[in-house]
Amino acid sequence: MADRSPSLTRNPFTAEEKPAVSVAVEHLSKSFGALQVLKDVSFAVEPGEIFVLMGPSGSGKSVLLKHIVGLELPTAGRVMVDSHDASSERTREQIRMALVFQAGALFNSLSVYDNLALYLREHQVANEGGIREKVMRALQILSLENAASKLPAELSGGMKKRVAIARALVMEPQLMLYDEPTSELDPVMGATISEIIATLKDEFHVTTIVVSHDRDLALSIADRVGILMNGQLIHVSPPAALRDPHDPRIDDFLNPQVDLKNPRFKKLEI
Numbered sequence: 001m002a003d004r005s006p007s008l009t010r011n012p013f014t015a016e017e018k019p020a021v022s023v024a025v026e027h028l029s030k031s032f033g034a035l036q037v038l039k040d041v042s043f044a045v046e047p048g049e050i051f052v053l054m055g056p057s058g059s060g061k062s063v064l065l066k067h068i069v070g071l072e073l074p075t076a077g078r079v080m081v082d083s084h085d086a087s088s089e090r091t092r093e094q095i096r097m098a099l100v101f102q103a104g105a106l107f108n109s110l111s112v113y114d115n116l117a118l119y120l121r122e123h124q125v126a127n128e129g130g131i132r133e134k135v136m137r138a139l140q141i142l143s144l145e146n147a148a149s150k151l152p153a154e155l156s157g158g159m160k161k162r163v164a165i166a167r168a169l170v171m172e173p174q175l176m177l178y179d180e181p182t183s184e185l186d187p188v189m190g191a192t193i194s195e196i197i198a199t200l201k202d203e204f205h206v207t208t209i210v211v212s213h214d215r216d217l218a219l220s221i222a223d224r225v226g227i228l229m230n231g232q233l234i235h236v237s238p239p240a241a242l243r244d245p246h247d248p249r250i251d252d253f254l255n256p257q258v259d260l261k262n263p264r265f266k267k268l269e270i
């Protein structure tokens, strides 16, 4: 962020520091009926790392993300968060994970303030004064103080994404997952969201997994990038290795050429 707030240097929410967690995806396979979406996927994410998962539409990225937060159950294999199985209810009680959905998933009838306060009220995290402090702090970090009383319908796409991130932040997550955080944003707002993700990871040491098609985001903020194609993880490396990919499948995905003589849409199955 161009204007980094100095108060971001410590966790603003709690004296109780929760350590960042590791994530281990171990031989994960998932089928929906006859459709095998994930095929023996394995990788590990270190505590405090930003891991960006890229891949073509339909390659299984969102399904993989849902396994990490326990919203889908594996057909085979498992996902471990620290030493806990991600699919168990207990893991979700012990480890604070926040998923920032592609469309924000804000409650349209609630103000920005109440969208953020909802989780804290439901979990009786603090009294109203304490909740106000946490909500306003999160809004301040995302430069949204002036939007507290607005309804989601009154916000731009970029503001909605920032509200969704602020709402995740009030949960004091040890693990933050983002599903397409820069989709539908102009390049400058996309860069801003990338900066926010990197800043939150730096300042709060939160383990971060981002699913994205955004090559600029991956190259600028990832510690490592994984590429999923057709349900298989075909590549994991630091982003620099993707500037000159040797695998033609990765090159074609990251640097597609428009070819009007041999158009891709003629080869689409659906």
Ligand SMILES: Nc1ncnc2c1ncn2[C@@H]1O[C@H](COP(=O)(O)OP(=O)(O)OP(=O)(O)O)[C@@H](O)[C@H]1O
Pocket (backbone or CB within 6 Å): 032, 035, 037, 055, 056, 057, 058, 059, 060, 061, 062, 063, 064
């Ligand atoms: N609950 C479900 N039941 C049946 N099929 C599903 C289900 N969820 C996902 N799929 C299928 O799994 C495949 C992978 O979907 P997924 O949403 O993970 O792709 P993706 O890589 O995230 O794509 P995109 O980049 O377009 O968001 C798709 O063919 C999708 O139709």
